[in-house]
Amino acid sequence: MSDIIQLLPDAVANQIAAGEVIQRPASVVKELVENAIDAGSSSITVRVKDAGKTYIQVVDNGRGMSENDARLCFERHATSKISEANDLFAIRTMGFRGEALASIAAIAEVTLKSRSSDNELGTIIRISGSKIEAQEKDSIPAGTNITVRNLFYNVPARRKFLKTDQTELRHIITEFNHTALAYPDIEFQLIHNSTQVFNLAAGNLKTRIAGIFGKQIQQNLINLETETSIVKITGFIGKPEYAKKTYGEQFLFVNHRFMRHPWFHKAVMKAYEQILPADHFPSYFLFFETDPSTIDINIHPTKTEIKFEDERSVWQILLAATREAIGKHNLSPSLDFSKEGIIDIPVLKKDQDITLPRENINRSFNPFENEGNTQYSGAIQRREAHRDWEKLYERKSNDDLTPGLGFRDPDETGQQQENGIRQEDNGIRQEARYLQMKGKYVLTPVKSGLMVIDQRRAHIRILYEQNLATLQKDSVNAQNTLFPETIELNTSDYKLCLELVDEIGKLGFEIRDFGHNCVIVHSIPANTAIHDIKSVIETLLEQYKNYASELKLDQHEKLARSTAIAAAIRYGKQLSIKEMQELVDQLFACSNPNTTPGGKAILNIVKLEDFEKHLA
Ligand code: ADP
Numbered sequence: 001m002s003d004i005i006q007l008l009p010d011a012v013a014n015q016i017a018a019g020e021v022i023q024r025p026a027s028v029v030k031e032l033v034e035n036a037i038d039a040g041s042s043s044i045t046v047r048v049k050d051a052g053k054t055y056i057q058v059v060d061n062g063r064g065m066s067e068n069d070a071r072l073c074f075e076r077h078a079t080s081k082i083s084e085a086n087d088l089f090a091i092r093t094m095g096f097r098g099e100a101l102a103s104i105a106a107i108a109e110v111t112l113k114s115r116s117s118d119n120e121l122g123t124i125i126r127i128s129g130s131k132i133e134a135q136e137k138d139s140i141p142a143g144t145n146i147t148v149r150n151l152f153y154n155v156p157a158r159r160k161f162l163k164t165d166q167t168e169l170r171h172i173i174t175e176f177n178h179t180a181l182a183y184p185d186i187e188f189q190l191i192h193n194s195t196q197v198f199n200l201a202a203g204n205l206k207t208r209i210a211g212i213f214g215k216q217i218q219q220n221l222i223n224l225e226t227e228t229s230i231v232k233i234t235g236f237i238g239k240p241e242y243a244k245k246t247y248g249e250q251f252l253f254v255n256h257r258f259m260r261h262p263w264f265h266k267a268v269m270k271a272y273e274q275i276l277p278a279d280h281f282p283s284y285f286l287f288f289e290t291d292p293s294t295i296d297i298n299i300h301p302t303k304t305e306i307k308f309e310d311e312r313s314v315w316q317i318l319l320a321a322t323r324e325a326i327g328k329h330n331l332s333p334s335l336d337f338s339k340e341g342i343i344d345i346p347v348l349k350k351d352q353d354i355t356l357p358r359e360n361i362n363r364s365f366n367p368f369e370n371e372g373n374t375q376y377s378g379a380i381q382r383r384e385a386h387r388d389w390e391k392l393y394e395r396k397s398n399d400d401l402t403p404g405l406g407f408r409d410p411d412e413t414g415q416q417q418e419n420g421i422r423q424e425d426n427g428i429r430q431e432a433r434y435l436q437m438k439g440k441y442v443l444t445p446v447k448s449g450l451m452v453i454d455q456r457r458a459h460i461r462i463l464y465e466q467n468l469a470t471l472q473k474d475s476v477n478a479q480n481t482l483f484p485e486t487i488e489l490n491t492s493d494y495k496l497c498l499e500l501v502d503e504i505g506k507l508g509f510e511i512r513d514f515g516h517n518c519v520i521v522h523s524i525p526a527n528t529a530i531h532d533i534k535s536v537i538e539t540l541l542e543q544y545k546n547y548a549s550e551l552k553l554d555q556h557e558k559l560a561r562s563t564a565i566a567a568a569i570r571y572g573k574q575l576s577i578k579e580m581q582e583l584v585d586q587l588f589a590c591s592n593p594n595t596t597p598g599g600k601a602i603l604n605i606v607k608l609e610d611f612e613k614h615l616a
């Protein structure tokens with residue numbers, strides 16, 4: 001047999017290698033900005049067009065390159081940052097593999113202009129598909145200016161893989177934010193299609209965080225600082241009351257490098273345990289400094305997962321430091337024990353009207369009635385009950401303008417359901433067919449036993465099927481909010497929200513852009529009663545992001561699910577008999593009343609035989 005193995009041409013090898021480093025426009029931005037930082041720049045400008053798909057330019061005022069280096073930098077494994085294996089254990093620069101520029105030049109059209117301050121003339125090089133096409137000398141500003149056009153022009157399969165401009169821009173912003181947060185003393189600008197997305201002056205970490213996430217965050221930051229022999233941690237954590245339902249303001253850095261570290265995330269979450277409501281995330285911006293030889297930044301090609309030599313100890317230090325920071329601000333519940341048992345007496349403000357406390361007593365309830373106590377008192381009870389019911393009916397029929405499940409506040413409906421007994425329309429007391437337990441389960445007798453329904457899961461299923469139908473029909477299912485609500489989101493949630501505006505609009509959330517990371521919500525889905533609109537929108541976006549990696553779900557499916565989860569009634573929500581009835585009716589009108597779209601059980605039947613067995 002003749003030899004069949006051959007060496008790949010450099011251009012092909014580079015293209016393959018590029019796949020590791022450059023997945024999308026955001027990876028180019030990340031690599032170029034990191035190079036600018038490594039070059040000691042104090043000002044970095046990023047310009048992108050069409051979310052970087054056609055144009056990415058990074059301009060810095062760093063040390064620049066000599067003519068030779070400008071040519072060499074596009075070679076694979078060409079780096080000025082390490083020269084021997086031992087250097088790998090002392091990395092303080094962002095880059096070190098010498099792969100980025102070679103990769104970018106393999107899959108795009110690149111123009112490099114660079115001049116070091118000790119040279120009068122700079123070098124201009126044009127390279128595309130790994131081939132140098134032109135090289136000249138010219139007088140240009142000191143520093144480096146790299147323009148990357150038509151990314152993946154020669155790899156159509158990868159180009160096709162790119163997402164919408166909004167999604168790609170969101171990725172760019174995420175990368176930009178990581179680096180901008182890690183280097184608050186460097187001035188950064190990001191410009192997209194001639195709009196300025198960020199203009200961040202050099203400053204300290206607090207001003208940088210405010211520059212990115214909005215001024216209001218400044219009052220919500222708690223300082224954290226700890227220094228031990230193995231790690232120094234500094235930065236800010238968010239006040240518990242500032243915690244959000246969306247994930248997105250959580251940042252960990254080690255030696256100025258952004259890192260993902262789910263386990264350290266858990267340490268921070270643990271410190272907030274018991275002071276945050278379920279599914280809320282605290283913000284944090286934490287910077288670890290450690291001897292580079294004690295971490296391994298090599299385990300992931302895009303270098304965001306980092307392994308620490310002594311992870312357990314760092315975990316403990318992080319937990320303790322976070323707890324201490326929370327405690328210092330007198331926010332930890334452990335410092336609040338003294339308050340226990342003391343009744344909070346509200347302070348009466350001037351001009352404040354005093355309202356009588358509302359009695360939540362069902363005056364018509366008579367525990368003996370069924371046993372036929374006295375005819376006379378029974379008759380009075382019935383008459384009074386009838387009057388109460390009429391009052392209730394008046395109020396309800398005025399409210400009931402929206403069809404479907406208009407879930408109301410507990411205090412509006414609470415009177416109807418005491419002891420599981422209600423007045424039917426004819427004023428005759430009947431046994432209730434529906435009971436609510438622990439604000440979580442709806443119980444209803446069925447032929448074979450007692451059916452237990454999870455109220456939230458049931459509502460998720462109902463809304464999910466309605467959402468899917470609405471999305472297919474192209475109709476809108478909305479009720480206007482009394483007062484349009486302006487909500488501020490973090491930059492990437494804001495972009496995502498705008499991206500989804502049309503589709504969520506169909507589901508009833510009419511949302512308009514208000515600029516500066518703010519949107520205005522004009523309407524909510526018709527079959528819900530949402531009080532905390534901001535939290536619902538945050539949950540929706542959070543859920544949608546969670547589904548991002550599930551490729552088998554299409555966009556309608558993701559939206560139908562996320563919106564259902566965001567808008568469904570919560571546990572703890574008191575339901576009136578009528579609401580329980582509607583919930584059950586609508587659940588059984590669903591194509592699959594048994595499980596949520598995510599596959600969780602909605603209902604269970606406790607069998608009559610079991611009653612008999614246990615009571616035998
Ligand atoms: P790495 O950053 O891993 O060394 P790159 O391919 O990103 O590899 O860059 C190769 C080399 O080119 C760098 O080591 C550096 O010497 C030089 N270089 C790249 N970008 C710049 C820049 N903006 N300013 C000065 N030198 C640069």
Ligand code: MG
Nearest residue numbers: 031035095100
């Ligand atoms: Mg680099």
